[in-house]
Amino acid sequence: MEYILREITPTNWFTILIMACLMLLVTAKGVNTLRFSDFIMLLGNNKYIISNQKQNKLSSLFNAILLLFQVVSVSLFIYLCFDVFKWNVAPNEITLYFKIAILYTVIVVCKLLIEKIIAAIFSIDSIIDEYLFYKVSYRNFMGVILLPVNIIFIYAVNPSKIAFVILLISLSILNIIVLVSFYKKNENVILNYLFYFILYLCALEIAPYFILYKLISN
Template sequence: MNALYRSIPQLDWITGLLFLSLLLLTLGKYFYKGMFFTFIALPFNNKYLNLNRKKGKIVNGFHVLLSLLTIINIALLLYLCKNFFLGTATFDYPNTYGVLLLIVFGYLMLKLFLLMANGFFFENYDLMTDTIFEKFSYLNYSGFVAFVGNIIFIYMLQGSKTLLLLVLIGVFLVNIIGWVNTLRSKQNLILSNVLYFILYLCTLEIAPLAIFIGYLKG
């Protein structure tokens, strides 16, 4: 009787990433319990932003931990979408994930640098740090959504394109909520600097999204 061999997806490296993400989340909850529970309710109220925008701004341990989780899981979500929507529906190309990880990290660092530079050169540093804290807080929440979605996709509903689509919608929805709240809180400033706002929108929001979509299609 001939032995039957079954191809088992190479999930070890993904399991390692998700374990690291869980560790980051656990550390955030353990050391910053109050911030963690207000963060969980971020899309539904502004308590997290109001309580923490003055406590070290973006340079605090909780924010850094969540940012690392976000980078890991947004890149992983993009990797899964690329493979299962446009690729071979396998987990065997970690090099592709590495490229996406660098792209996500590079984009966020460039965006952070440009926003900080704007605050320095135009003497609106406090305004820019507030804006950065708000935008990156919502981005981190979308990273949390991606983390949960990645776990469900890998270990419960593997191969479900519907789930991936729902997670993508959730990620975009969280960031849209953040955008709306930021626009509402800064509407007077935006109205007085419409041209600059349009330039910012095209260079730091729309263009990177177009690059991501182009890469995924490629």
Template structure:
């Protein structure tokens, strides 16, 4: 009887990543129960934004935990998109994931720095801070959908493109709701700074999406 090689693809690093992200989510729920409950109804109720959108909100530990949760799941989801939808040659999967995670982390930090610098220059720091908190809060919420999508694609419906597309649509819908509510809630504050807001959208929201899409495609 001749030995037959059997190649088993390890999911250990993905399991650890998902487990770590769920630990962050659990810590947020355990340490900030009231805030977590308000966060869970974010797309349907503005209570979370109204109660917690104040000075220093970005440095709150709950917001930090949920942002780290978002970075892990968004990085893993982008990894799955690149691997299964774009069929890009990634080389070592683990290294590719950490490249994506590192790029997203540096990108978000650089973007925050530019946003606050622009707010300081145009004397709209308070408004910029509120806009950032609102936007990141909705992105953090949509990462819950990414977590479910990641788990289904990896462990249940392996490599399902339909699940990936459905997750993308849900994430876009949630963040679309966030944008609509942002414009509705801040229309009086944005009108005097409409030119700055348009510049903000073009340079820090639309352009980065185009660059990331081009990177994933290539």
């Protein structure tokens, strides 16, 4: 009988990250059950946005927990992208993941701080605060969407490049729809600052993702 060696990829650290994501969601629900229920239904209705946007709750404990969840979940998805497309840019798997997570966190936090500074300079704090809450809420929810995707690709299905391309296109379209819906709602304000708005899109909504890729790749 001829024995065939089977390559088994260890998933211990994946399991720890998945459990961390689940614990963060449970913690967020424990902090505010009502807000969490509205948040989970975010794609179905705008109750979560309407209820919390005007109250400047971006810096609350609830949002901080969800932002941390977003970092862990999205970074894991980005790691899987690097793995599927064979972009070997780190000596081992866990090093690559933490590199992605740290850079992603730095970019997200820096973007928020820069946007707050821009709001103060142009005296548009109220609309920028609403915009940041709107954007961060939907991107936190994107982390929720990606969690089962990560679980399936890690434990059940061997992901293909085509599947990831479709997912990336779908997520990009969803992100564009979310942003355009806010821009449409505030088009009068945007038209008054059209030049600065275009600069903002190029500098803070497009460039950071190219920077993230370049930093991880180096």
